[in-house]
Amino acid sequence: MYLSLAMGSTECVLLAVMAYDRYVAICNPLRYPIIMNRKVCVQMATVSWMTGCLTALLETSFALRTPLCGNRIDHFTCEILAVLKLACTSSLLMDLIMLVVSVLLLPIPMLLICISYAFILSTILRIKSAEGRNKAFSTCGAHLTVVILYYGAALSMYLKPSSSSSQEIDKVISLLYGVLTPMLNPIIYSLRNKEVKDAVKKLLGKVPLLLMHAKL
Template sequence: MMDHANRTWTKNFILAGFTTTATLRPLAFLATLCIYLLTLAGNLFIIILVQADSGLSTPMYFFISILSFLELWYVSTTVPTLLHTLLHGHSPISPAACFIQLYAFQSLGMTECYLLGVMALDRYLAICRPLHYHALMSRQVQLWLAGATWVAGFLAAIVPASLAATLPFCLKEVAHYFCDLASLMRLSCVDTGWHARVYGTVIGAATGCNFVFILGLYGSILKAVLKLPSAASRAKALSTCSSHMTVIALFYGSAFTVYASSPGSRPEGADKLIALVYAFLTPFLNPIIYTLRNKEVREAVKRVTDRIRNILKGL
């Protein structure tokens, strides 16, 4: 039997990060930093644009701006530690900071799950209930739904984070670039089968049920679109959903790969590679997906640019 002294960590966890050569490390650091800064700039751009242009004062763009605000925090919970590990290699992190990071990451991730469901509901009401859309999706309802996603996300993450914090740990090197749930469970001295079942139930309820809800809504949307009289009207209706469906595919596809299976069923290095997709690349791609493919956003950019140009001319 292992004595109690060997069942706890000494002082800090060690984030392993990615194994890179001395030559590639500065390049990887600069590339990651550039993508991170572009992610922050892109999501801030969407928030400011929605606030600045009255043509985007619709429920759909309100929720897109909330998603961008969420992505600012979501990407910032993990990328600073990724940059640190790329620059310095293995990086120590205190247990308190590790579990705070775990809770923040889980909370924001679950909040995004719920928010994507709310955005699907918005598209369903706009396409399937157009005559009642503005009454059903009033400003008060928008604010209530947005607030509910944050409350639900931060409440749902309490159980996984608190249970992980109570585990005894024999090892301290986390095979990841941040404190993720599956990687921490591998360090425990005890059998984590019961914990994995609890995590699976909580995370499954938060993400799986929400994903089924989204699929149901898009099934109804597809039925309604197929009943439209012309190909042009069908294409226009689907175009308002295409960006959202792309984001859902990126986020859920990669997240389910990590959380729908047991931690021990994948190679240790796989989690951090998959996490790059939903924790880093998806927040980076969101502004691109919602702007470059959206005619209304491009027109709003032109209006705001013209307004700024006229102001500068008057100075």
């Protein structure tokens, strides 16, 4: 439970940090090496990991103190929301901790991402050349795709009333942000690489030939 929460929480903060990185790269390209130097990158990564690990420790420690009426978790993993559904009595403190952590890690980073992309979009629209706009959009495309997939699923999972959907829907949503999105990350980000793009084009170009040979 702790590892799952720590990784997921860290991902939330890292996505916001990456949005700031994209903002600096597009809105202040000449100052990018100075603003986003190695020291700043290490500090931002450290803060992201510390935030994720500490919030996960807080949630896990209080969840394990909650008395449970049962030992069978109706979920694929030891997911904290599924564990808390086994609680014998509702705990106001636990509910408050979950709410505070959820707001800290979901709406606030999402707001920072939206603000960053508002400035990015404003800068892109002022670029006169189509090639420049396409290059700027390609810089943000991969990150924005991951943000939509990850935050869309996480927000619907953690910031909804507990009675609004069944446990089966919760399990499907958890698979989306816990398994599918991390699996897609390497594909989404690597498609920015020119060599990877060329390799994919060559592979897709060979598909019709392979189908033709298969029919013969």
